[in-house]
Amino acid sequence: xxxxxxxxxxxxxxxxxxxxxxxxxxxxxxxxxxxxxxxxxxxxxxxxxxxxxxxxxxxxxxxxxxxxxxxxxxxxxxxxxxxxxxxxxxxxxxxxxxxxxxxxxxxxxxxxxxxxxxxxxxxxxxxxxxxxxxxxxxxxxxxxxxxxxxxxxxxxxxxxxxxxxxxxxxxxxxxxxxxxxxxxxxxxxxxxxxxxxxxxxxxxxxxxxxxxxxxxxxxxxxxxxxxxxxxxxxxxxxxxxxxxxxxxxxxxxxxxxxxxxxxxxxxxxxxxxxxxxxxxxxxxxxxxxxxxxxxxxxxxxxxxxxxxxxxxxxxxxxxxxxxxxxxxxxxxxxxxxxxxxxxxxxxxxxxxxxxxxxxxxxxxxxxxxxxxxxxxxxxxxxxxxxxxxxxxxxxxxxxxxxxxxxxxxxxxxxxxxxxxxxxxxxxxxxxxxxxxxxxxxxxxxxxxxxxxxxxxxxxxxxxxxxxxxxxxxxxxxxxxxxxxxxxxxxxxxxxxxxxxxxxxxxxxxxxxxxxxxxxxxxxxxxxxxxxxxxxxxxxxxxxxxxxxxxxxxxxxxxxxxxxxxxxxxxxxxxxxxx
Numbered sequence: 001x002x003x004x005x006x007x008x009x010x011x012x013x014x015x016x017x018x019x020x021x022x023x024x025x026x027x028x029x030x031x032x033x034x035x036x037x038x039x040x041x042x043x044x045x046x047x048x049x050x051x052x053x054x055x056x057x058x059x060x061x062x063x064x065x066x067x068x069x070x071x072x073x074x075x076x077x078x079x080x081x082x083x084x085x086x087x088x089x090x091x092x093x094x095x096x097x098x099x100x101x102x103x104x105x106x107x108x109x110x111x112x113x114x115x116x117x118x119x120x121x122x123x124x125x126x127x128x129x130x131x132x133x134x135x136x137x138x139x140x141x142x143x144x145x146x147x148x149x150x151x152x153x154x155x156x157x158x159x160x161x162x163x164x165x166x167x168x169x170x171x172x173x174x175x176x177x178x179x180x181x182x183x184x185x186x187x188x189x190x191x192x193x194x195x196x197x198x199x200x201x202x203x204x205x206x207x208x209x210x211x212x213x214x215x216x217x218x219x220x221x222x223x224x225x226x227x228x229x230x231x232x233x234x235x236x237x238x239x240x241x242x243x244x245x246x247x248x249x250x251x252x253x254x255x256x257x258x259x260x261x262x263x264x265x266x267x268x269x270x271x272x273x274x275x276x277x278x279x280x281x282x283x284x285x286x287x288x289x290x291x292x293x294x295x296x297x298x299x300x301x302x303x304x305x306x307x308x309x310x311x312x313x314x315x316x317x318x319x320x321x322x323x324x325x326x327x328x329x330x331x332x333x334x335x336x337x338x339x340x341x342x343x344x345x346x347x348x349x350x351x352x353x354x355x356x357x358x359x360x361x362x363x364x365x366x367x368x369x370x371x372x373x374x375x376x377x378x379x380x381x382x383x384x385x386x387x388x389x390x391x392x393x394x395x396x397x398x399x400x401x402x403x404x405x406x407x408x409x410x411x412x413x414x415x416x417x418x419x420x421x422x423x424x425x426x427x428x429x430x431x432x433x434x435x436x437x438x439x440x441x442x443x444x445x446x447x448x449x450x451x452x453x454x455x456x457x458x459x460x461x462x463x464x465x466x467x468x469x470x471x472x473x474x475x476x477x478x479x480x481x482x483x484x485x486x487x488x489x490x491x492x493x494x495x496x497x498x499x500x501x502x503x504x505x506x507x508x509x510x511x512x513x514x515x516x517x518x519x520x521x522x523x524x525x526x527x528x529x530x531x532x533x534x535x536x537x538x539x540x541x542x543x544x545x546x547x548x549x550x551x552x553x554x555x556x557x558x559x560x561x562x563x564x565x566x567x568x569x570x571x572x573x574x575x576x577x578x
Contacts, residue, residue: 021421026097027124027144029133029295030302032332038341038361038375040415040426042066044123046148051499051509053533053548053571055159055167055186057115057145063513065474065493066127066141066457070559073193074566075163076186076203076232078246081110083127084430085453085478085489086140090381090407092130094144096224097265098254101137103310104271104287108137108384111271112228112250116184118157118167119209121148127457128411128430129379132343132359135306135326139379139409139434147224149180149211153578161571162550163188163203180211191564194235199242201233222256237562247274263295286313287385300333302343312385320385324349330359337365347380351388352406355380370418379409383438387445401445409434421463428457437480449481453489470497485519488526488560492516509535520561529557546573 022033025041034041044060052060058079062069071079080088089107093100102111123145130138154170165186172179184207189200206229213222230248235241254267273285293306308324330343344358359377366372383404390400410433417426431454436447455476462469473494478486485491498510514530535548547570554568 021419025124025126026146027094027126027130027133027142028332029097029304030297030330030332035365035371035419036332036334036339038339038363038373039126039128039413040373040417040428042125042127044125046121049117049120049123050537051507051535052117052511053535053546053550054163055117055157055165055573056163057112057117057120060117060120060123061143063495063497063511064125065472065495067125068488068490068493070488071565072560072563073201073234074191074203074564075188076205076230077193077201077234078111078232080488081143082489083125083140083143084432084455084457084474085476085486086432086434086451090137090140090434092134092138092142094134094142095226095252096147096254097144098224098252098267099134099137099269099289099291100145100250100252102250102271102287103269103289103384104273104285104312106384106386110143111248112230115145115228116165116167116182116186116207118155118169118184119147119182119207121146127428128375128413128432129357129359129377129409131357131379131409132328132330132345132377133304135308135324135345135347136380136382136406139381139407139432147209147211147226148182149178149213155575155577157573157575159186159571159573161548162190162566162569176216177212177214180209182209183207189233190566190569192235192240193233193564194237194240195558195562195564197235197240197564199240201235202231203233204231205229219257219259221258222254224252224254226250226252235563237560241278243276243278245276248272261296261298263297265291265293267291283315284313285315287311301329301331304328310385314386314390317390320389322350322385324382339363339365349382349406351402352382355406355408368418369420369424371416373413373415373417375411375413375415377411377413379411381407381409381438383445387438399444404438404445405436405447407434407436407438407447421461423463424461426457426459430454430456451478451480451486453478453486466501468497468499470499471495487519487521490516490518490528505539507537509537511535524561526558526561529555531555531557542577544573544575544577546575547571548573 022035023043061067066084068082081091082088083091088109093110101108105111126142130142152173156168159165163186167184169182187204189202193201208227210225228250233245249272251270256265269289271287276282288311290309296303306326311321313319326347328345332341341361347355357378361375363373388400413430415428418424434451437451439448457474459472475492478489494514496512500508512532517528518526520526532552533550534552538545550569
């Protein structure tokens with residue numbers, strides 16, 4: 001493992017997480033606090049989001065050491081998110097608890113090129129399998145993006161740098177209702193997606209979020225509509241491509257109804273993608289997901305039933321459809337200094353019939369805000385309609401394989417921590433084995449025997465007068481069944497964050513991330529690199545001025561072999577609150 005001595009000298013004074021000491025974790029579905037869970041979720045707060053130099057979700061997640069981000073070019077280009085050495089298709093992304101993974105994506109991964117942070121209140125990250133509550137796609141973990149419901153009034157912001165963005169939001173409260181609207185437009189063309197390219201690749205993203213909540217005497221109803229429309233020019237990793245582009249439209253709608261201990265939600269997601277590859281080919285991809293879920297929470301027990309309906313359509317391929325049904329129960333309680341959780345889930349898939357997953361967790365409060373937690377959980381990931389059925393067997397190219405089996409996983413995790421805003425720490429050991437691992441081989445998809453990913457996450461925090469320190473390091477090994485290291489998986493990642501509040505008006509934030517070397521396809525080495533960002537914020541009444549430098553030391557680096565990355569960039573953001 002390659003570790004920069006200079007970076008490690010910086011790394012080990014200590015760290016502060018600017019979060020509530022014991023926040024309620026929305027992703028638990030039952031209102032559990034962080035201290036009541038047998039895993040230890042990470043929470044990225046609105047203040048931490050504000051301290052970041054960027055207005056894009058992906059850049060907020062880069063400093064999370066258990067997450068690996070790989071992007072095919074500059075701002076606005078496509079990217080993958082993986083957790084603890086699993087694949088990107090094993091990461092389930094939620095927006096306000098609603099599934100946002102792309103049903104038209106080959107592996108069913110999250111695929112929203114740009115999501116503005118002006119719309120985000122906080123982000124919860126649950127590491128390790130969460131199939132008990134969320135079914136397929138959650139072998140690696142869950143990222144829940146919680147949007148703002150807002151305070152009375154609104155914001156207007158303008159950002160200039162590698163990305164130029166104009167965004168606005170407004171919240172209006174009534175006696176028993178609240179309405180929230182957010183819209184943004186951003187545009188960028190700072191670099192070529194190809195590392196040594198001459199032409200700049202344009203990216204344009206537009207977004208709209210509408211939230212409306214109404215409280216009645218016996219029930220509460222919430223509606224949300226979110227749409228993101230994107231245009232992105234792209235290259236491959238070998239050369240400039242002057243006529244490659246993709247157009248995406250992602251639309252999500254949900255309705256939530258709460259009556260006492262009952263909660264019903266229905267969501268519908270529609271994705272429409274078009275890709276053009278020079279003058280040689282072009283394709284349309286469409287996918288939908290409709291999900292119904294009914295939960296009942298009482299006596300420390302959560303009961304749930306779900307129905308999911310998926311469709312997939314591609315140029316030259318008729319619409320494909322599948323239904324999935326599930327029922328689960330999860331009990332979480334405590335006695336004296338002990339707490340525990342136990343649950344089981346049964347899924348019925350039209351192709352694979354029944355699949356069961358379960359989880360068992362146990363914890364103990366050790367005093368002085370210290371805890372020890374042990375958790376065992378299983379998970380599964382269904383093959384996508386694309387992997388199963390695209391093209392008929394015997395044709396060339398042959399992609400689909402109707403004989404594919406779901407991937408399954410087993411994870412054991414041990415966490416010891418001390419929760420304290422002044423001086424705290426955590427250390428987690430984990431070991432995950434994924435069986436029936438799906439790979440692409442000889443023009444089709446097959447189940448390889450297994451993938452094992454194991455490692456340790458360490459976090460430290462400390463607050464000294466006006467200084468807050470945030471430090472973390474993750475060490476990971478991800479090995480396939482042939483005993484080879486998994487591609488595009490760094491074996492180590494470290495982060496150092498320092499925030500200094502000069503006074504009520506001024507603050508300074510430094511964020512530095514180091515990523516170890518890793519191997520890309522064809523066993524090409526992607527060298528280790530470090531990136532440091534600097535942000536200064538000045539507040540006066542209702543105006544916030546943010547100035548920052550991204551990649552302060554102008555490092556030349558790659559996340560993926562052959563794809564371009566940003567050098568030194570200066571950002572300015574002006575925000576007006578009304």
